[in-house]
Amino acid sequence: xxxxxxxxxxxxxxxxxxxxxxxxxxxxxxxxxxxxxxxxxxxxxxxxxxxxxxxxxxxxxxxxxxxxxxxxxxxxxxxxxxxxxxxxxxxxxxxxxxxxxxxxxxxxxxxxxxxxxxxxxxxxxxxxxxxxxxxxxxxxxxxxxxxxxxx
Numbered sequence: 199x200x201x202x203x204x205x206x207x208x209x210x211x212x213x214x215x216x217x218x219x220x221x222x223x224x225x226x227x228x229x230x231x232x233x234x235x236x237x238x239x240x241x242x243x244x245x246x247x248x249x250x251x252x253x254x255x256x257x258x259x260x261x262x263x264x265x266x267x268x269x270x271x272x273x274x275x276x277x278x279x280x281x282x283x284x285x286x287x288x289x290x291x292x293x294x295x296x297x298x299x300x301x302x303x304x305x306x307x308x309x310x311x312x313x314x315x316x317x318x319x320x321x322x323x324x325x326x327x328x329x330x331x332x333x334x335x336x337x338x339x340x341x342x343x344x345x346x347x348x349x
Contacts (some may be wrong), residue, residue, distance in 0.1 A: 199343050201311060201325045202304040205333030209324070211236045214292035221246050221291060221348055233293045234299065240330035244295030247321075248342070251294065290337060301326045308343060311335050 210233050212221055225248060226234060232247035301324045302311055315325055315337060325333035 199308045199334055199347075201302050201306045201308075201333065204308060204311070204339045205304075205325045205335045206233050206339060207333050209234065209331055209334045211240075211299065212246065212291050213237075214295070215287045216291045218246075218251055218294060219244060222251055225251075227342045234324045234331050234334065235295045236331055242299045242301055242324045242326065242331050244290050244291070244297040244299050245304065245320075245322075245324075249298060278329065299324065301331075303327070305314060306333065308340060312340055315340075 210228050210230060212224065212233050212235055214235055214237065216233055216235075225231060232245055232250075234242045235244040235246055237243050247271065268312065300314060300318050300320060302314065303326055304325055306314075306325075311323060322334055322336040324331045325335060
């Protein structure tokens, strides 16, 4: 099987200027965990995943959360750094996306896609034709193909 046979064709995408709040809503609405970021020509420039929206460093996030919760719990004034964080203008896809984006062509074989996912430690890969995103292959697509092949 090749990417064209495996891919999800109805790909949700966002522009580099899409606010992260809209991205989060799109992920939830579509039941997906990431979207390609595409420019005006449909060329993938990055990927935004749930992990990008939540932050990457769990220890740092936990320390920040514990710090400000302690401040609130003790009834002290909010720390200026915390206030600056919550007042910061909303981030966009451009600011949180993972780059460079790894892509495959429509004729990439399933084994090659699996190797790319493993090698790059990614969960999905956009499929491109003439540089434009035309689909996406996820680990779930590969598993589905494997199950169908065994039936």
